[in-house]
Amino acid sequence: MQVYLVGGAVRDALLNRKVVERDYVVVGATPEEMISQGFTQVGKDFPVFLHPKTQEEYALARTERKSGKGYTGFVCDASSSVTLEEDLLRRDLTVNAIAQDNLGKLIDPYGGQKDLENRLLRHVSEAFSEDPLRVFRVARFATRYAYLGFTIANETMALMQSMADSGELSTLSAERVWQETKRSLLEKTPHVFFSVLNEAHGLSDWFTELESSVDTALATLKTAVDLEKVENESSFNKGDSGTQTSESSAPEITRLITRFTALLTHLNEEEAKRLCSRLKVQNQVSEIAILSSKFKDSLSDTQNSPADLLALFNGCDAWRREERFTLLLSAFAPYAHNKGVDWQHQQKRIKNALEAANQVNVQDIIATGVKGPEIKDALTQAKLAAITSLSE
Structure with a gap:
């Protein structure tokens, strides 16, 4: 049994990037041998195991053969006779097909190091097109x-x-x-x-x-x-x-x-x-x-009326989802910027209008004797008046 570090960990180390996770390929082993050493099998389509202490992934070396459409249509061979070179051949890019043994020696049969130096993303083989x-x-x-x-x-x-x-x-x-x-x-x-x-x-x-x-x-x-x-x-x-x-x-x-x-x-x-x-x-x-x-037109319009602003708040349910509405205003900034809108001013204008409308208390309206369906209309008119007062 031979164990090699493969894929992203090797690639990123060679690029002096932070290595986030490590994956290993095991050559010359069977699932039974892995389990006997305390590994836990997690792979369904092919044998992948978690290390008993580090919980890092160890996959048996395998080959894949296309058997159907899509990315799941493969027949996998993970027998102990599969070589490291055969395993690396099935990978997508040469820069992801570099392995490293426990002594730090690199195994690079498909020119991944050269492609890293040349800053080139290149497929390993024509089998790339199968996925x-x-x-x-x-x-x-x-x-x-x-x-x-x-x-x-x-x-x-x-x-x-x-x-x-x-x-x-x-x-x-x-x-x-x-x-x-x-x-x-x-x-x-x-x-x-x-x-x-x-x-x-x-x-x-x-x-x-x-x-x-x-x-x-x-x-x-x-x-x-x-x-x-x-x-x-x-x-x-x-x-x-x-x-x-x-x-x-x-x-x-x-x-x-x-x-x-x-x-x-x-x-x-x-x-x-x-x-x-x-x-x-x-x-x-x-x-x-x-x-x-x-609502991009309404959000962008620096001259929109109090009625337009009220329609915007209603359409976005800004009353009950004020946090979401605030996030919308923030996310809209790039579009507004590219359209030449003074978004800092417009966003402040919209927020002030919403704050003014939120000051309207429905209980105060009910206290005036308004009842039933008329409450909603009175509330709308009060909010409209509150927004309108800002521009007076």
């Missing part, structure tokens, strides 16, 4: 390492285009596509993910609504990242919280919502709904993006 999820994975790797100057090899891009044109991407599950998308949106240069997919003909199955206006979407997404940097640097310079850094201060979910909203706001409401539904985006993220698409 359509790899189109999205490569787009994510291109996104993650764009700041280091990585590009995709021409022959790999051609293969990705062929895979997309074949219709295989449509066989993927929404959960897997959204997972790759979500992870990419949280990288330093999230626009790269969609640029790569666009070049690879990979938008049509899952991001149909973005195809005709991808440049606009990506420009707004870039602005979202730029505005984050300005805000983070400002917070860092002020020394807020003592633990903040200039790289990231907003919670991950907030960054995800803001960036995804920036990507979708230029769409109309129905387009945004379709895209979110197709990807099965979680409600916490999708509802802000959809509201932003629906």
